[in-house]
Amino acid sequence: MKLYFTILIFFTAFAASAGTKISGIVTDQKGEAVPGSNVYIKGSYDGTSSDVNGGFSFETDLSGKQVLMVQALGFKPQETVIECNGQTLELKIKLSGSINLLTAVTITAGAMEAGDEKKSVVLKPLDIVTTSGAMGDITGALLTLPGTSTVGNDGRLFVRGGDASETSIFIDGLQVGNAYGSTASNVPTRNRFSANLFRGSFFSTGGYSAEYGQALSSALALSTVNLPLRSQGDVSIMSVGGGYTQTLTGKQNALTASANYYNLAPYQSLVKQDFDWEKSPESWDSEISLRHKWGNAANGKAGFIKAYFHTEGNRMTIWQKIPGDNGRGDRIQLRNRYSYSNVSFRHSGKKDWFFYGGLAFSHNSDALKRNADPLRRTNQLAHAKIVAVKDFSPRFSLKNGLEWFVKAYSETMTDVNRTRNYTDHQLNHFAEATYYFSNRLIMVAGVRSGHSSLAEQVWMTPRFSVAWKLDHQGQFSFAAGKFKQLPEEKIRVAQNNLQNTAATHYILNYFIVNNNRTFRAESFYKIYDHLVTYDDAAGNYSNFSQNGSGYARGMDFFYRDRKSIKGTDFWITYSFVDSKRKYAAYETLVQPSFAPKHNGSIVVKHFASALKSQLGTSWSWNSGYPFSNPNRTGEMQQKTKMYSDLSISWSYLPRPDIILHVACSNVLGRNNVFGYRYALQPDESGAYIGLPVGQGAKRFAFAALFITISRDKNANQLNNL
Amino acid sequence: MNKLTFIIAVLLLAVLSVKAQDSPFQKIMKKEIGKINKADSLSQFQQSANAFSRIAELNPTEWQPLYYQALACTFQGMNHKLTPDKKDEALAKAEELVKKAEAISADNSEIIALKGFITMAKVSADPAGRGQSLSGQALAEFGRSLAIDSKNPRALALMAQMEAGIARFFGSGTEKACSLAKQSMAIFAAQDEEALTAAMKPTWGKRIAESMSKSCE
Structure with a gap:
């Protein structure tokens, strides 16, 4: 015991x-x-x-x-x-503090992101679809952001005094050739790719990473949806056509297939058009996308492979008046076939290695007939890319990439059997180092080098950016870099040995996001060099040289607020651009036609729960486009009246799986003019007769019904964004 | 006297040996699960998260400690005292942990339901900005969870909440939401909490189901 x-x-x-x-x-x-x-x-x-x-x-x-x-x-x-x-x-x-990527400073100079996760986001993926006035066009939505100019007779992205060719577009990191539909001159085009495909975008208006090249002004990188949420079928019935998309999802993979048909003829027969259409635009497209993922990032190894195929055909015939001639004018007939395929992968491996890359191929063929003269244009672009990123520590990472491009272009006058063409191979390497000094200071430095077989030129361009976060939520960033771009296809094919044009960017940015309010201010200075100049005799270019130059400077502001007014989300943009350049057929240093000095936009979205609706309006404005009047001395001496467009839209959700969407652009019916075309010869009185370049119609109204068929009845087309 | 002491000693030994059948892992898990089920303040959830993190480190092949640590982070991310940035920080941590748990135990109804709960928390941190894009994701996650175990009361209750939100928005009937809440309540009522805790199985969520069924009455 x-x-x-x-x-x-x-x-x-x-x-x-x-x-x-x-x-x-x-x-x-x-x-x-x-x-x-x-x-x-x-x-x-x-x-x-x-x-x-x-x-x-x-x-x-x-x-x-x-x-x-x-x-x-x-x-x-x-x-x-x-x-x-x-x-x-x-x-x-x-x-001691560690680097927390979620809250650490990010480089915001020149960059505007659309996404769900990050802090530096200015747009949500959904905004691209729901911005009224954009009519579902990605470009249309981006044109409400600072640093862009709306050029209504073109429809493409114009960034900070640069022309549309200065913006390169990428899908999942791979370049897209002919991203916009082929069109006749002064008939606005649209981006070929449906906004529903993308879950995020990175739009840079300058000073961008060494990962992107061959773009003097801007890079737009779109990333596609990863794995869709569920299997569903989407029917769209629109005033201009219809389509069907089927999505099938598995645990680790997904398949989406879609087909669409558009024809503007019925609409244009009902609503008076200012353009003289013989055959209204008609198009079809079909897409297949496959996705497969493997592994779990927590185990150290995980990856994703995406394959995307898009093919489409378009046709239109339009008559365009000739200034000083009373007839119907020139008849322009256009048939276009376009295909794009993209296979990309991402893989995160052991020891903080991350790999991505892929292969893409675009093929565009235009059969153009101007009156009796047929012309066949073929443009092909192949892009292969492989990138390795290594995180040496939470502070320091290094990115290395290798890219190979093949660009082939040909023009054939089929009646006389005359062909001009070229093929260019470009090899590029880029390296970029990112270093966090602390959670508040980051520096990125990179260099991109390249070689073109056709230009027989080697180049190297440095890029640099730094960002500093202040005590409150705000942050400053600065970016600078050199950018090179070979001239456009239609110029290169006439003169094969042209060298790179060049630009240098300096950008200072202030960015603050706090409690659903975002403010962004940016000033920039861009210097252009070695721009191509030529003589233009009615579309026949000759006498090329690369002595052109120019500059663009200015500042822009962006304010977005989702808090102050209940149920309302709005943003206001103002951009000031002072740009002059001597390039193309310009003889002196002048303000280009596509760079209005003052640009602004207001976008408002209001969610009316009682009406089960989202009401939207957007107003886009600029101070007018310069144009040359041959009746006066000099060039670009005149300016059009200001441009203004007020658009409205209404999306009604009677049930979770049905969306009824109605929209109308330019509701006020303003007669916008984008410039003037003049007769090549003066009339008897010695004056050159001019014709305004205007809109296709006063207004464009659009109605659509989107129905989603899925097992649970709550799905709709916007779910995957 | 002697006998009595002997009996007491034997009884003591018996009690001790019954307790000893639990491994130290099970013992500490039970203790911490008991604590998190009672926690209702930011610091208590932080204490729980830290405790489960310590357990997870010692038991890298078990999914439960990661699951509970993620749950503690999710409750923190839903606390209205935190700034939106801090909420996101906590929820990002929760997401990271739940991915680790999934790597250990794939196709686990509880882990997938927690994923949906985290997505819901992200929506409530910024309803205007995330509602449209993420509520579909949350619904899909609860759907996947229920496809594996149609009797998961947490997935049922949270799904009921989502359905009620949709019904309110579209002015449609709440039958679907209420029937889910009812199912969830029935399962909660029938569950043997002690046995589940002993098996380290989740028991939380009853309050969500209760408030849901109350709003249905």
């Missing part, structure tokens, strides 16, 4: 004597308390959390040398060796 007691007493005594009390305080480097940190002995369950004042205290039965681990969100884990011998330990732990 005594024995029992002895044992019992012995055990309790032992337990009491073996306990070591560990207490102390956790602070950051400045001595501020770090509450909620995890303090424990490595390899055991013994531990606790620091309290509001950073203090902690716990006991352990372990003895001897032990490692005390202290972890807290936003700090580097810290290990301290301690000796547990039954005596109370008093410790002072000072943690």
Whole structure:
């Protein structure tokens, strides 16, 4: 019996004597308390959390040398060796900060992102579809952002005094050739790709990463939806056509196939058109996209492969009046066939390696007939890319990429069997280092080099950017770089040995996002060099040289607010561009026709729950387009009246799976003029007769019904964005 | 006297040996699960998260500690005292943990339901900005969870909440939401909480189901 007691007493005594009390305080480097940190002995369950004042205290039965681990969100884990011998330990732990990519500073100079996750986002993927006035066109939505100019007779993206060819477009990192539909001159085009395909975009108006090249002004990188949520069928019935998309999803893969047909003839027969259509635009397209993922990032290895195929055909015939001639004018007939395929992959491997890349091919063929003269144009672009990124530490990562482009272009006058063509192979390498000095200071430096077989030229362009986060939420970034671009196809085919044109960018940006309000201000200076100049005799170019130059400078502002007015989301943009250039057929340094000085837009979206509707309006405005009037001396001496367009839209969701959408552009019916065309010869009185370049119709109205068929009835077409 | 002491000693030993059947892992898990089920403040959830993080480190092949750590982070991310940035930070941590848990236990109805819960928390951190894009994702996640285990009361209750939101928006009937809430309540009522906790199985969510069924009455 005594024995029992002895044992019992012995055990309790032992337990009491073996306990070591560990207490102390956790602070950051400045001595501020770090509450909620995890303090424990490595390899055991013994531990606790620091309290509001950073203090902690716990006991352990372990003895001897032990490692005390202290972890807290936003700090580097810290290990301290301690000796547990039954005596109370008093410790002072000072943690040093770690890089937290979620809240750390990001480079916002020149960049505008659309996405769901990041802080530096200005648009949501959904905005591209729901911005009224954009009519579902990606370009249309981006034109409401700062740094862009609406050029109504063109429809493409014009960025900061640059022409449309200065913007390169990428899908999942791979370049897209002929991203816009082929069209006749002064008839606006659209982006060929449906906005529903993309879950995010990165739109840079300058100073962009060494990853992108062959673009003097701007890069637009679109990323496609990863795995769709569910299997569903989407029917669209529109005033201009219809289509069907079927999505099938598995656990690790998905297939989407779609087909659409558009014909503007019925609409244009009902609503008076200012363009003289013989055959209204008609098109079809079909797409297949396959996605497959593997692994789990938590296991160290995971990846994604996407394959996307798009093919389409378009046709139209239009009559365009000749200034000074009373007849119907020139008859322009256009038939277009276009295909794009893109296979891309992403793979994150062990030891902080990350790989991505892919292959893309675009093929565009235009059969153009101007009156009796047929012309066949074929443009092909192949792009192969492989990139390796290594994170050496949370602070430092290095990206290296290799790219190969084949660009082939040909023009054939089929009646006389005369062909001009060229093929160019371009090899590019880029390297870019990112370094976080702290959560508040980041620097990115890169260099991109290239070689063109046709131009027989080697080039190297440095890029640099830095961003500094202030004490409050705001941050400054600065970016600078050199950019090269070979001239447009229609020029290169006439003169094969043309070299790179060049631009240098300097950008200073301030960005603040706080509680659903975003403000962005940016000033820029862009210098153009080696621009191509030529003589233009009614579309026949000759006498090429690369002595052109120019500049663009200005500033722009963006404010978005989703908080101040209940249920309402709006943004306001103002861009000032002072640009002059001597290029193309310009003889002097002048403001180009596509660069209005003052540009602005207001976009408002209001969610009316009682009406189950989203009501939208957008107003886009600029101070007018310069144009040359041959009746006066000099060039670009005149300016059109200001441009203004007020659009409205209404989306009605009677049920979760049905969307009824109605929209109308230019509701005020303003007669916008984008420039003037003049007769080549003066009339009897010695004056050149001019004709305004205007809109295809006063207004464009659009109605559509989107129905989604899925097993749970809550799905609709916007779910995947 | 002697006999009595003997009996007491034997009883004590018996109790001790029953307790000893639980591994240290199970023991500490039970203790911490008990704590998180009672936690209702930011610091208590942080303490739970830290405790489960310590357990996860020692038991890298078990999904439960990661699951509960993620759950603690999710509750933090839903606390209205936090700024939107801090909420996102906590929810990003929760997402990271739940991915790790999924890597250990794939096709786990509970883990997938938690994923949906995190997505819901992300929506509630910024309803205007994320509602349209993420509520579909949350619905799909609850759907996947229920496809694996149609009797998961948490997935049912959360799905009921989502359905109620949709019904409110479209002014349609709440029958679907209420029937889900009812199913969830029935399962919660029938569950043996102690047995589930002993098996380290999740038991939380009853309050969500209760408030849902109350709004149905």
